[in-house]
Structure formats: C-alpha cells, structure tokens
Amino acid sequence: MHLFLLGVSHKTAPVDLREKLDFSSRDVGAAVVALAARSSAAESVVLSTCNRSEIYVASAAPETAREEIIRFLGEYHQLPADSFTPHLFSFSESDVAQHLFRVAAGLDSLVVGEPQILGQVKDAFQAAAEKRCTGPVLRKLFDWSFNVGKRVRSETALGEGAVSISFAAAQLARKIFGRLQGRRVLVVGAGEISTLTAQHLRAHGATEVAITSRTAAHAQALATKVGGHWVPWDGLANALAGADIIVTATGSQRPIITRAHVETALRGHRRDPLFILDVAVPRDVEASVGEIEQVFLYNVDDLQTVVQENLSKRASEIERAEAIVKEELGRFAAWQRSRGAIQTVVALRDRFEAVRRAELQRLESRMGGLPPETRAVFDQLTRLIVEKLLIDPTEQLKALPDEETQAAYTEAVNRLFRLRDENGSTASPDSADDETSSRRRPR
Amino acid sequence: MNLIPLILYAAAGIAYAIHFARRDAAVGRTATTLLLLGVLSHTFVIGMQTMEVRHVPFANPSRAVSTFVWLLTLSYLYLELTTDERAMGVFILPIIVGLQVIPVLSPGIENRDPVLDSPWFWVHVSSLLFAYASFGLAGVLGLTYVLQFKEIKKKHLGYFYTRLPSLQILDRMNSRATVTGWAFLTLGLIVGVVWTVEAKKLAPANSNLQDIGLYDPKVLFALLAWALYSFAVLARGAMGWTGRRAAWLSAVGFVVVQLNLVFISYFVETSHTFQ
Numbered sequence: 001m002h003l004f005l006l007g008v009s010h011k012t013a014p015v016d017l018r019e020k021l022d023f024s025s026r027d028v029g030a031a032v033v034a035l036a037a038r039s040s041a042a043e044s045v046v047l048s049t050c051n052r053s054e055i056y057v058a059s060a061a062p063e064t065a066r067e068e069i070i071r072f073l074g075e076y077h078q079l080p081a082d083s084f085t086p087h088l089f090s091f092s093e094s095d096v097a098q099h100l101f102r103v104a105a106g107l108d109s110l111v112v113g114e115p116q117i118l119g120q121v122k123d124a125f126q127a128a129a130e131k132r133c134t135g136p137v138l139r140k141l142f143d144w145s146f147n148v149g150k151r152v153r154s155e156t157a158l159g160e161g162a163v164s165i166s167f168a169a170a171q172l173a174r175k176i177f178g179r180l181q182g183r184r185v186l187v188v189g190a191g192e193i194s195t196l197t198a199q200h201l202r203a204h205g206a207t208e209v210a211i212t213s214r215t216a217a218h219a220q221a222l223a224t225k226v227g228g229h230w231v232p233w234d235g236l237a238n239a240l241a242g243a244d245i246i247v248t249a250t251g252s253q254r255p256i257i258t259r260a261h262v263e264t265a266l267r268g269h270r271r272d273p274l275f276i277l278d279v280a281v282p283r284d285v286e287a288s289v290g291e292i293e294q295v296f297l298y299n300v301d302d303l304q305t306v307v308q309e310n311l312s313k314r315a316s317e318i319e320r321a322e323a324i325v326k327e328e329l330g331r332f333a334a335w336q337r338s339r340g341a342i343q344t345v346v347a348l349r350d351r352f353e354a355v356r357r358a359e360l361q362r363l364e365s366r367m368g369g370l371p372p373e374t375r376a377v378f379d380q381l382t383r384l385i386v387e388k389l390l391i392d393p394t395e396q397l398k399a400l401p402d403e404e405t406q407a408a409y410t411e412a413v414n415r416l417f418r419l420r421d422e423n424g425s426t427a428s429p430d431s432a433d434d435e436t437s438s439r440r441r442p443r
Numbered sequence: 444m445n446l447i448p449l450i451l452y453a454a455a456g457i458a459y460a461i462h463f464a465r466r467d468a469a470v471g472r473t474a475t476t477l478l479l480l481g482v483l484s485h486t487f488v489i490g491m492q493t494m495e496v497r498h499v500p501f502a503n504p505s506r507a508v509s510t511f512v513w514l515l516t517l518s519y520l521y522l523e524l525t526t527d528e529r530a531m532g533v534f535i536l537p538i539i540v541g542l543q544v545i546p547v548l549s550p551g552i553e554n555r556d557p558v559l560d561s562p563w564f565w566v567h568v569s570s571l572l573f574a575y576a577s578f579g580l581a582g583v584l585g586l587t588y589v590l591q592f593k594e595i596k597k598k599h600l601g602y603f604y605t606r607l608p609s610l611q612i613l614d615r616m617n618s619r620a621t622v623t624g625w626a627f628l629t630l631g632l633i634v635g636v637v638w639t640v641e642a643k644k645l646a647p648a649n650s651n652l653q654d655i656g657l658y659d660p661k662v663l664f665a666l667l668a669w670a671l672y673s674f675a676v677l678a679r680g681a682m683g684w685t686g687r688r689a690a691w692l693s694a695v696g697f698v699v700v701q702l703n704l705v706f707i708s709y710f711v712e713t714s715h716t717f718q
Contacts, residue, residue: 154468160605175595178609271683273610294686302598309600 001042001137002062003096006069006088007054010110013087021077021084023048028127034076036133039068043135045142047103047124049117051110056100058137062092097141097332101325104149106159113158113314113321118149140335148328155324158317161310165303166196168310169277170204172303173245176275176296180205186243187211187228188236188257189250190218193279193300197247198226210239214250240265246276248284257285262292277303337406338398344410345394347419352386444488445509445546451481452516452543456536463533463606471529475520478532482516489513501568502559504708509546511704512539514576522580522616530607534583545705563638570631571665575700577624578672582697584617585690592687614686617693618679625672632669664703671696 008021023031023046032046041057048054055073059065070088074081091099099108104121106113125142128134134142153159162168177183185206187194190213198209209228212235213219223230231239240246240261250256257276266274271294278285278299290297360382367375397413400406413419458474461467489510492500500506519535522528590603591610607613639655655662675692678684684692 172595172600175591175604175609176611178611271685273686293688296595298598305598306600 001058001060002065003093003137003141004041004057004059004062004065005054005091005096005099006066007047007052007090008084008087009052009054009089009108011108012089013084017084017087018051018053020079021053021073022050023053024050028124029131031076032128032133033131035069035072036131038072038075039065041065041068043138044133045125045128045138047121049120052103052108054103056096056138056141058135058141066090094329094333094336097144098325098329100141100145101148101328101332102322104145105152105321105325106149107152107318107321107325111163112311112318113160114163115153115159118146118153121145121149141332144328144332144335148325151324151328152321156317156320158314158321161306161313163307163310163314164196165193165279165300165307166200168303168306169197169247169298170200172277172296172298172306173201173206173275174204176273177244180207182207183244184242185209185228185245185247186231186239187222187226188246188248188284189213189280190215190222191249191279194247194249195222195225197277197279198222198228201245201247202226202228206245210243212236212239237261237264244272244274246274247279248276249279250284252280252284253282255284255286257289259286259288259292262289262295266292266294279303337400337403340403341397341400341406341410344413344419345397348393348413348417349390351417351419352390356382356386444491445485445543445550448481448485448488448512449540449543449547451477451484452512452536452540455481455532456540459529459532459536462529466606474529474532475523478516478520478536482513482520485509485513485516498560499565499569501572505546505549507568507572507708508542508704511572511575512543512546514573515539515542515579518573518576518580518620522620526608526612526616528608528612531580531583531587534587535580538579538583542705561638561642563634563641567631567635567638570627570634574624574627574631575704577620577627578668578693578697578700581617581620581624581693582700584613584620585693585697588613588617588690589687589694592690610686614689617689618685621672621675621679621689621693621696625669625676628665628669628672632665660707661703664699664707668696668699668703671699 008018010018013021028046028048031048032044035041035044035046035055039057039059040061041059043058045056046054047056055069057065057069070081070085073079073084100121102108104118106115106117109117121142125134125138129139162171173180173183180201183201183206185198185201185208187198187209190211198211202209209223209226210231211219211223211226211228212231212233213222214233216230216232219233220230222228236256240257241264243265246257248257262274262276274292274295276285276289276295276297278297281300283299285297285299287297289295360379367378370378393413397406397409400409455474455477458470458477462471462474489500492506499510501510515535516539519531519539523532587603587607588610591607591613594601594604595610642649643655657663657666671692675684675689675696678692679689
C-alpha cells in the first residue's frame, strides 16, 4: 500500500482558489465518500481548513491516484482542472507523513504554532473513519500525527503566547482576573479590533459586555453581534464605574477617558484591578491613567510588541519542533519498513507450514496405527519446531534499518526459499495482518 | 533522622525548579511525589520524637523549626493539591530546605521544663507555628504577586507572566493564608498570655517564667507580627489594600516571623526558653 497526498494550501494557492476548493463549509464526510466512489484508493481522508484542502490516500496504484483526485476535485467543485492544477502540490510515501506531521504540529500553518489545526486534523480523520473510508495505513499515519502534534505542543513553546492583538488582550485579561466569568466589559467605539477583542473576551467567559458609541446604531449593531447590550454615549461615566475591562476604539482626536474620569470611577467601594485596552489611534485614554495603582493600561503598540515577542519566541522554537517531527518520522518509517517485510514473513511462514503438512501427510500411512493422542503430540511438536525456527528471521526482517537493506534481504529470502508464486508475487500482508484485515469499504 | 526529609525536600526543590523552568508536567508530578515522600518521612521523624519524649517536640528551638517546616510543607501541599498549581513550589522549597538544615545541623535535645506540661502550652505553640506556616505561604504568594504585577504593569510580559497564576488568584490565596494565619496567631497569643498568668502563680520560683513580659524580644516580635497582620487584615477589608500593598505586607510580615522563629531563638537573649 502506497501513501499519496494532493492538495492546495496558503503556500501554493491564492485565497479565492482555496475558497473554491474548500470542503469544510460542506459536508466533509460526503466528500470523502464521493472520493472513495470515484477513486481506486483503498483509504482516503479529506483535510479541509481555511488555509488548506488536502486529500490523503493509501492506494495500491499510486500512479493513477493523482489523475483520479484531480478528476474528483474538478467534478466535485465544478471547476475546470487547468484552473487549479498549477496550484496543486503533491507528496508520496514518507514525504506524505512528513507533511502531515508538520501540519499537525502547526509548523505548516499561516501563523506558526496556531492551536486549532491539530483538532482540525483529528476531525478530518474522524469524518473519514465514520464513513468507513479509512484503514490501517491512514489510521496509523493520522494517529502518529496526533502524537506528533501533542509532543510539539507539550515539549516546545511553539504554540505559546498570543499572536493577534485581540487574543493577546483576552489572554492578558485572564492573567489579571483569572476566570473572566462575572467580569464586566465595556467597549467604547465599535471598531474591528474592539469587536474581535469583545468576541475573544466573551469566548473566555466574560458574561456582561456593554457597548457605547457616539453613533448609537453602530453600538447597537455590535451589541447584537457579540451578545452584549447597548449603553447611550452620555452614560459613559456610569459605565466606566461598573467595568472591569474597558476596550476603547473611537476616532476621537482627543482623549475621551481622562485620569479624573478613571479616579472618579474607581472611587468608592472598588478594589479590583481595572484593565484598559486602548486600541484607538490617536489614543482615547490619557497616558497618566496607567500610573494609577490598580489600573493596567495597554495601547495598541504595547500589544503589538507582545505579539511580536510571541512570534519571535515561536520562531525560536521551530527548530525544536522540526527535530521532533524528524524523530517521529524516523520511527514511522521503521514501522512502515516492518510492514513492508510482512509480505515476505507471511510467505515464509506459509512455505514452512506447507512443508510441515506435506511431511506429516507423507508419514500418514506409517502413523496410521498410532493413537490420536500420539498423533496430536507429533502435530504439536512439528508446529513448535517451525515456530521456533521462524522467530529469529521474522524479527530480523522487521527490524532492518533501511529500505535498501530490506529489499536485499527479502529478495534473498524469496530466492532461498522459492517464495514467489507463479506470477512472481508474494503473499499480501493484508491477508495476515490483523490490522489490515479490518479494512473496510465506504458506506 | 532529620537528614532524610532534608534530602527529599532538596530533591523536590530541584524538581520544582526544573518544572518551573521547563514547564514539563512529568517533572512537576515527580516534584510533588518527592515532596509528599519528604513530608511523610518528616511525619515519621516527628512521630518518633513525640513517642520518645511523650509530647510533641517543640520546646527546643531546633525541633520547633522542624515542626514549623513540617507544617509549612503540609500547608503548601494542601494549596498545591487543591488548586493544581505548582508554580509556587520553586519559591517555597528554598525556605523549607533552608530551615530544615537547622534541625539537621543542631538536632538539640528536647528537655522540657516541667512547667510546660500543660495542654495550654501545646495549644499556644502549635497555633503559633501553624500561623507562621500560613504567613510563610502568604509571604511567598505576596512575592509572586509582586513579580507578576511588575511584569504586567511595566508591559514586559516575560518569564513570570508565562509561569505564574493570575494576579486575582494570587491575591485571593494570599488573603486566605493571611486571615488563617492571623486567626491562629491571635488564638496562640491569647492562650499564651492567659496560660502565662496562671503558670506564674503556680511556679513562683521559675525565673524564666517570672521574667516573661512585654519587653521580652520574642514576645515583642510576636506582638509586632500580630499588629502588622491585624493591619493587613483590616486594611484589606476596610481600606481596600488588596493586590500589591497586601503582597508587600505579607512579605514584610514573614520576615518579622522568621526573625522571631530563628534569629531571636538562637542569637538574642530571651527569657522565653524553657529548656
């Protein structure tokens, strides 16, 4: 069984083409079933995210896989093949594993180390498995990739630190307040970053989001979008007093939140910290507000610096992550080689078993007078001798260090024991491999 | 005997430091296991000493320090196991290891003055030692709060930012440890005063006991600690002294407590000894 991969990604195709070839907005399960119906591949998985559409197959005929997948992509997305073929990339055999491991580790992502990709890879495999389009080869490959993804995340800092301003703000809020449940967020001005930040804060558990803007309609629209409530612009002072987190993004040319405003808001019973994120340019909040003991004031440049530092840290972790990928790739290749030796091992066992049976058959006339117990002992004894003779060659064949040596050894064994049948082929590993025998056809 | 807990505490300390630097979960679990083994062996040591002298050994300063270390370790483990937060281990273990060196180098003999054969003495000392252990935790939590606060306030989100819990959690844990410590300190001091007055009547010839008064350095430092922590508790509730101010108070308070527990016991002449 051979591995083959064909796809497009943010590295090879522009966004409009990626959108046309996207499976994630449709039913990926249906897509993988459609692919299985049109292709000769025994196993297939469709991985589709906003940055990539990739088709992984395990096929006995890799030479036809490429054409079959291109035809499928064209028919499924109703696109002429020449509109997307220049943007396709493909890998085969161990390069497929290397690519998938890098994808699962977040090394091939647009934002290196982004955390969602591992879950997306798992979902893609799950969707294919549910439709019975996977088998032992892709199952092993994808399981291995999940492990690589987990290792890279736990052993390196590749996925650490926020790499977008809005996410960095939400992470900072959690570092100040711990859980955001029950925290009140005030959004002043309805810009893009403030919208994203409000959404991130909501996703992190902030329960109450108030939005105010000079243009009431903008505030109301944003309130609907993020599930918050609208506060009239002249209620800003009161809203400041009730907020734990303030996000400001107005187009005002002068600061709209002064030190006096904040000191008034903090007066009274308030003891908790106040986190102010000022993403407006020019700034909405007086710089001296940051001097107040319990106020943490961040502007867009501060967060940009945080993001840049995090990106640099991630970049410095790439080498360690690549080393993990390389190490796991070596182990996966060893597994593949041991699998490649199975054909010869199975043929060798069949050969020995055939000789044993033939010899027992030949002696049948002379053993005819023996009681059944004695004959059973003969059968057991000869079986044990064969098993013991085969232990070492089996292990040696499975543990060969590289493909070249393996080819030489298997060829030698095939010749020495005349293992090839009349057609020149050995037994299929699928016939003896328990894992392989679970291969299924799509529903 | 105190050497085995010390070795296990030191090994746990190294593991906590590696865990803090590398954030490797397996190393963190190893650190906790080593600390649990350390506190178990320490429990065995204190148990053996209790059986030997037929009372909990804390009249001798070294054994009092050993009992304090044991209580501090238990309090820390309680905090770690209930919050699943190991970051403080790297700060608390140096205190544990440093103090456990004292009973190893100077084991001392528990030769208690018979005047101390009273359950009130047990309540007095154990309450104070538990209070000091709570203040030890509060001090470390305060220190970590200040480190985290500085990084966030100065916008240098670096080493501690990625490793320590949120400011709010550190502040809340600091508050709990301070209030618990203050309650036990108050109880220990009240019991100490009441029992001393009674004991003075019962043992008029005991010069140490008769000399105990407000001007004794050990009593003075205990009262200073009580005043400081009373202010910390009051200021948090009434004046909103949370966060960094509360953290600094905890750190200063713990220095006072350590001076009383170690420095005054060993280097200052005090009538507060009953050996």
